[in-house]
Amino acid sequence: MNRRQFLCTSAAAGVGLSIAGSLPAARLDKTLRKALIGVPNKEVFAAWKAAGFEGMEATKWQALPGEAVAARKTAESFGMKIHSVLFGWGKLNEGETVLAEDVTKMEIALRAAQAYGASAVLFVPCRIGGMAIPRPREFDVRFDEKTGHLERVVAGDNAPFEKYIEAHNGAVDASRKGIERLIPTAEKTGVVIALENVWNNLWVAPALFANFVASFDSPWVKAYFDIGNHVKYAPPQDWIRALGKLIVRCHVKDFKLSANGNGGEFCNLREGSVDWPVVVKALDEIGYKGWMTVEGSKLSLGEQSERLDLIIAGK
Secondary structure, three states: OOOHHHHOOOOOOOOOOOOOOOOOOOHOOOEEEEEEEEEEOHHHHHHHHHHHHOOEOOOOOOOOOHHHHHHHHHHHHHHEEEEEEEEOOOOOOOHHHHHHHHHHHHHHHHHHHHHHHEEEEEOOOOOOOOOOOOOHHHHHOEEEEOOOOOOEEOOOOOOHHHHHHHHHHHHHHHHHHHHHHHHHHHHOOOOEEEEOOOOOOOOOOHHHHHHHOOOOOOOEEEEEOOOOOOOOOOHHHHHHHHHHHHHEEEEOOOEEOOOOOEEEEEOOOOOOOHHHHHHEEEEEEEEHEEEEEEEOOOOOHHHHHHHHHHHHOOO
16 A cells, blocks of 8 residues: 555544644744655745745655755755655565665665755565454564564464464564665665654554664664554554654654544544644653654645644644
8 A cells, every 4th residue: 555545535624723823932942843745846845935844855766866966955945955755665575686676776765865965764664464464453462572573463362363473574574684785875875764664564563663673773774753654553652652762753644543443544633533742742752853744634735834833832
């Protein structure tokens, strides 16, 4: 499933979101910076700047260095920054040939990010599926902290999920292999490999994902945390506290849980199940001062900007 299929489909609820004179000055002074995802050009930067955004996550990961430098200069002319690059899905668990191809592509993305002036590339290592998998709130994970391998996924009988456990552990090993190959290029370019989960059936528990990211023991491998993507597995604040200083970027979107908590749908910001004041407090606790990049919203630029201001204000 493509990450862009995870878009909000519900209409704006018409709640009053005027923020003039209502946001605490101390909170607005904090260095949580506002961004969107898109293709860099003059018209886009002009519109985003007018709406109150400060930066972009560029989707054109394959940009040649000269093209990326030109885009950086255009962003800078508006007082804006291309802060990261969205590579997206990898297939590191689909055999050595595909792994090598993805490593090559990611190296291109890392060099493009360097030319853009960005300091991170979003990378989803791989996905698994097609077998029996526990429902989100059924997971009761136990894993080997040295290998990152799952030992169980539910309390009681795990026999129905043996194929899932096997696929998960194979994906962990393949992902580690590919990412380790990328670290030298990340170091050379000065660009972080920012790992993200996107409903790929991997690392479904906060401690499990934190263990995987931390296992590289590298300043060039960190986490890109999407606040809305993880709601069906655990509250976002639990993920934030588990990942802590590993988080280098945040995507901002909301998710409305179903009554049983095992599903739901993406929705407009501040209309779902995310407890935004608690999330922002958790980000404060871990010392996160980075970019808050809205993803998948169908609201107007102005409405997105206002709602993100309210979130940053802890509302």
